[in-house]
Ligand code: SF4
């Protein structure tokens with residue numbers, strides 16, 4: 145299992161209506177991060193504040209100039225859904241996550257253990 149290389153695929157895959165937020169997260173943004181809560185509507189993210197429509201791509205995803213790498217403009221305030229990713233090996237295969245190595249596919253149980261260890265500060269273990 146490799147470290148995340150910031151390829152941005154997960155953000156692109158999930159930002160078009162694939163992320164959810166809790167009422168607590170929305171309330172925190174409303175009070176302390178109104179520029180983020182502008183993009184929330186009826187508990188859904190990310191909604192264009194001008195048109196009220198679901199955005200195809202997350203407004204906080206930014207490509208580094210001249211590189212195939214992406215950063216999150218609200219990294220420390222991003223949704224828990226984003227903080228918890230990736231959760232399972234199956235999800236990573238489906239998303240073509242670049243953290244995967246051949247040995248993770250050869251032994252997915254060990255791969256999941258390695259992933260949970262890597263994510264220990266971000267989310268509870270899957271097991
Ligand atoms: S909020 Fe940040 S981490 Fe989440 S999809 Fe957008 S750019 Fe990616």
Ligand code: SF4
Nearest residue numbers: 148151152154241242
């Ligand atoms: S798809 Fe995987 S490697 Fe790419 S940014 Fe997301 S977590 Fe990182």
